[in-house]
Amino acid sequence: MAKLYFTYSAMNAGKSAILLQAAHNYHERGMAVMLWTSHHHGSGPHANQGKIESRIGLDAPARLYRPGQDLFAAIMSEIDGGELHAVMLDEAQFLTRAQVRQLARVCDDLEIPVLCYGLRTDFKGELFEGSGELLALADDLREVRTLCHCGRKATMNLRQTSTGEAVTGGDQVAVEKDVYVSLCRRHWREAMADDTPDFLDPAGSDAG
Numbered sequence: 001m002a003k004l005y006f007t008y009s010a011m012n013a014g015k016s017a018i019l020l021q022a023a024h025n026y027h028e029r030g031m032a033v034m035l036w037t038s039h040h041h042g043s044g045p046h047a048n049q050g051k052i053e054s055r056i057g058l059d060a061p062a063r064l065y066r067p068g069q070d071l072f073a074a075i076m077s078e079i080d081g082g083e084l085h086a087v088m089l090d091e092a093q094f095l096t097r098a099q100v101r102q103l104a105r106v107c108d109d110l111e112i113p114v115l116c117y118g119l120r121t122d123f124k125g126e127l128f129e130g131s132g133e134l135l136a137l138a139d140d141l142r143e144v145r146t147l148c149h150c151g152r153k154a155t156m157n158l159r160q161t162s163t164g165e166a167v168t169g170g171d172q173v174a175v176e177k178d179v180y181v182s183l184c185r186r187h188w189r190e191a192m193a194d195d196t197p198d199f200l201d202p203a204g205s206d207a208g
Contacts, residue, residue, distance in 0.1 A: 092118030095130030
């Protein structure tokens with residue numbers, strides 16, 4: 001039975017490099033792999049071609065997925081009678097819940113393994129929609145570890161301005177607009193000034 005995999009981590013842990021290495025291993029064995037990444041990383045005149053890039057210089061072209069797109073149907077049409085051995089998807093946190101379920105169908109109905117790579121939480125410590133659904137549905141969960149500056153395992157993502165100030169509000173997605181730093185929970189809390197009422201009770205509820 002083909003499986004749905006979710007490999008997650010904080011920022012800058014090397015997820016894209018792991019994906020590209022896995023794709024290379026498939027190619028070396030003459031096996032066909034379909035690569036996808038988020039439309040946030042599109043390029044070209046019609047932004048229909050993306051690229052998966054790693055910090056160590058590896059890259060590969062990839063198809064782009066967008067909100068509302070039926071990934072099951074898209075993968076079916078791309079196969080077009082040819083053999084496909086795996087689907088690999090970067091920036092999986094940007095998937096919708098429906099798209100995660102479509103990828104699960106690729107595993108269950110087409111018997112093609114799907115390997116998703118992405119962040120677990122955003123800079124506010126909240127689950128991305130796609131990540132939350134993957135944590136619920138994936139057959140295999142894998143964590144890639146990276147370190148905070150203190151030496152502890154980094155599990156949180158801090159968004160900073162170009163001047164190094166922590167960003168505590170705003171849109172969940174801000175690709176290439178700010179700088180992201182991976183921190184352990186303790187140092188992320190300190191950077192986010194978690195002694196404020198809004199941080200301690202983000203819903204604004206009355207505990208009394």
